[in-house]
Amino acid sequence: MKSTSYNLIMSALYKGMKGERPPVGNPTSIICHGLMDLCGISFPEAHLEPQAMAELALAGHEILGFDTVMPEYSVDQEAAALGCKVDWGDRNRMPDSRHFPYEDFSDVKIPDDFLEKPSIRVVLDALSILRRHVGGKAAIIGKVMGPWTLSYHMAGTQNFLLQIGIEEKEKVHRMIRQLMPATVASARAQFQAGADIVVLADHATGNLVSPRHYEEFLLPIHRELTSTIEGPLILHVCGNCTDRLEMFADAGFDAYHFEWQVDAKTAVEKIGHRMCLVGNVNNPEVLYQGTPEDVYKQVRYAIEAGVDIIGPECAIPLATPIENLRAIVSAAHEGY
Amino acid sequence: MSKLLSTIKEAVVNRKRKEIEGLVGEAIEAGIDPTTIINKGLIEAMDVVGEQFSASDIFVPEMLASALTMKMGLEKVKPLLTSADQPSRGTVLMGTVKGDMHDIGKNIVNMMLEGAGFTVVDLGVDLTLEKLMEEIERLKPDLLGLSALLTTVIPEMERAVREIGEKGLRKNMKIMVGGAPISKTFAEKIGADGHGADAAEAVALAKRLMGE
Numbered sequence: 001m002k003s004t005s006y007n008l009i010m011s012a013l014y015k016g017m018k019g020e021r022p023p024v025g026n027p028t029s030i031i032c033h034g035l036m037d038l039c040g041i042s043f044p045e046a047h048l049e050p051q052a053m054a055e056l057a058l059a060g061h062e063i064l065g066f067d068t069v070m071p072e073y074s075v076d077q078e079a080a081a082l083g084c085k086v087d088w089g090d091r092n093r094m095p096d097s098r099h100f101p102y103e104d105f106s107d108v109k110i111p112d113d114f115l116e117k118p119s120i121r122v123v124l125d126a127l128s129i130l131r132r133h134v135g136g137k138a139a140i141i142g143k144v145m146g147p148w149t150l151s152y153h154m155a156g157t158q159n160f161l162l163q164i165g166i167e168e169k170e171k172v173h174r175m176i177r178q179l180m181p182a183t184v185a186s187a188r189a190q191f192q193a194g195a196d197i198v199v200l201a202d203h204a205t206g207n208l209v210s211p212r213h214y215e216e217f218l219l220p221i222h223r224e225l226t227s228t229i230e231g232p233l234i235l236h237v238c239g240n241c242t243d244r245l246e247m248f249a250d251a252g253f254d255a256y257h258f259e260w261q262v263d264a265k266t267a268v269e270k271i272g273h274r275m276c277l278v279g280n281v282n283n284p285e286v287l288y289q290g291t292p293e294d295v296y297k298q299v300r301y302a303i304e305a306g307v308d309i310i311g312p313e314c315a316i317p318l319a320t321p322i323e324n325l326r327a328i329v330s331a332a333h334e335g336y
Numbered sequence: 337m338s339k340l341l342s343t344i345k346e347a348v349v350n351r352k353r354k355e356i357e358g359l360v361g362e363a364i365e366a367g368i369d370p371t372t373i374i375n376k377g378l379i380e381a382m383d384v385v386g387e388q389f390s391a392s393d394i395f396v397p398e399m400l401a402s403a404l405t406m407k408m409g410l411e412k413v414k415p416l417l418t419s420a421d422q423p424s425r426g427t428v429l430m431g432t433v434k435g436d437m438h439d440i441g442k443n444i445v446n447m448m449l450e451g452a453g454f455t456v457v458d459l460g461v462d463l464t465l466e467k468l469m470e471e472i473e474r475l476k477p478d479l480l481g482l483s484a485l486l487t488t489v490i491p492e493m494e495r496a497v498r499e500i501g502e503k504g505l506r507k508n509m510k511i512m513v514g515g516a517p518i519s520k521t522f523a524e525k526i527g528a529d530g531h532g533a534d535a536a537e538a539v540a541l542a543k544r545l546m547g548e
Contacts, residue, residue: 029488093435094488096462158400158440165401166351207516210395239516243392283487284517289525319491 005067006196009139012308013197013232013255013276021335022303022310024328025068027141027199027234027257027278029315030060034322036091038063043318044088047074047095048118050125057130061138064322065329066311068197069134070141071126073315075201078145078182079153081117082110092318102154105163105171108178115189124193131194139197141234142190146202146225147179148218154179164213176221184228191231199234199257200225206239206261214244219251226252234278238314242266249274259313260286260298264305278309281328288317292327299331340366341377344409348381349388351401353408360412370416378406378413379451386448386536396440399535403447410451424455426478426546429471431459433492438485441515445481445538452539454479465496472505479542482528484515493518494526501527510545514538 003019012023036042039059046056057071074095080086083101130140151160163171187198204214235253240261248256255276267277286294310332340363347356363373385402388394430446432439439461446456484493510529523531532538
């Protein structure tokens with residue numbers, strides 16, 4: 001196998017042949033001020049303009065040396081298309097939803113032109129631009145929100161979680177199920193537009209909700225999603241999910257992108273034989289506040305543990321020093 | 337009397353939102369002292385809930401439902417309290433840092449602090465430093481609680497702690513920080529006075545910072 005960026009990522013995704021070194025990937029945003037300055041593109045235009053979105057994603061590959069390009073930096077693209085008012089932020093601030101259209105848990109309506117809404121279209125167009133630039137060279141990663149995360153956006157996170165707490169199960173089941181087609185449509189369209197892999201982010205976060213909640217409400221839905229969406233999927237769930245790793249494998253995802261709270265060795269031991277693992281360099285203490293030496297140690301630990309694709313645990317703080325991102329790449333370039 | 341108090345406690349632990357007001361009403365009618373209802377019914381329940389949460393027996397949805405149940409009970413008793421019954425343990429200013437709209441953890445901490453007898457002023461989410469400074473100068477709180485959920489906003493927490501110090505606003509005020517990505521190490525690095533891993537720890541921390 002040639003050790004190109006694309007080959008290394010795709011082979012690692014399916015736990016195939018190992019190339020010269022472990023691949024470096026970013027299922028979530030690696031945009032920091034340093035990278036924005038180097039390529040002359042900033043937020044919010046990189047959330048709103050396909051060319052800017054694609055070029056900033058390319059910078060992750062061309063300037064930093066990541067083996068992937070991932071053009072979706074916010075978690076609000078589908079939410080905006082479903083009727084949330086999204087504040088797209090600025091250079092120093094990520095976007096956020098400011099209004100919850102289904103606070104009353106009324107029936108969710110997915111618009112007929114959902115895929116043509118500007119916040120969805122921009123990602124699809126950016127993926128196609130990336131395909132033309134680095135198709136077959138770097139792995140192109142798309143990103144969609146799962147129905148659990150979309151429920152936070154539609155009903156408000158506290159409101160949604162409270163319904164679980166007071167056992168309004170029917171409401172919860174109904175909302176998730178009604179939102180599932182939005183995730184499916186978005187993911188399929190991203191594959192068709194040029195994504196090699198799609199990240200499905202669904203924040204049934206460790207410490208926030210229990211493995212029982214995941215099993216009861218989300219596991220059946222995730223099983224349906226993984227059997228309906230044909231292309232390779234990386235699940236992203238934040239927090240310490242050590243207690244539910246096996247369920248993520250049961251759900252049928254090809255890979256899991258995990259945070260530093262889950263020990264890399266434990267993750268590999270529990271599910272490394274069933275799915276690809278992506279992660280898990282710590283954001284707050286290592287990438288943001290640490291030194292390249294700290295980053296090096298974490299990367300080498302993850303590689304030795306058997307993590308398949310190395311990258312930050314989650315979207316990085318915008319003020320992350322760029323040399324710490326470069327340190328991920330150089331540590332992985334030392335090989336296995 | 338103790339039977340009624342333990343029923344109130346159970347109602348909070350088991351998230352019986354529909355029953356709590358009635359039960360507290362019964363306790364008031366039975367002549368139970370309001371502070372006893374709060375301390376032996378509502379607060380003791382939240383101690384149990386806090387322990388269950390720390391042990392991962394329950395998670396945020398259950399914690400949230402219990403805290404709201406407690407708050408409903410608290411609202412029912414509060415009008416009966418005189419300031420002599422429950423002197424404030426101190427004023428706590430609470431907020432989620434700039435760029436972050438998440439507030440569940442903060443809201444739970446707020447409810448627990450109120451239950452524990454603190455006066456809580458909630459500045460909400462996406463809090464600008466200007467607004468925060470203004471409110472610190474205006475209200476002169478004993479404690480400031482800063483929350484963050486997104487790993488992308490943690491620099492804002494660091495900046496807030498630093499600039500509040502530079503402005504000389506920490507002389508009579510302690511800063512506590514918390515939120516999913518915030519660890520004790522991080523809290524120490526940015527110079528906060530304390531870190532609470534969960535709501536129960538936050539209340540214990542607030543008491544400790546007040547010198548109790």
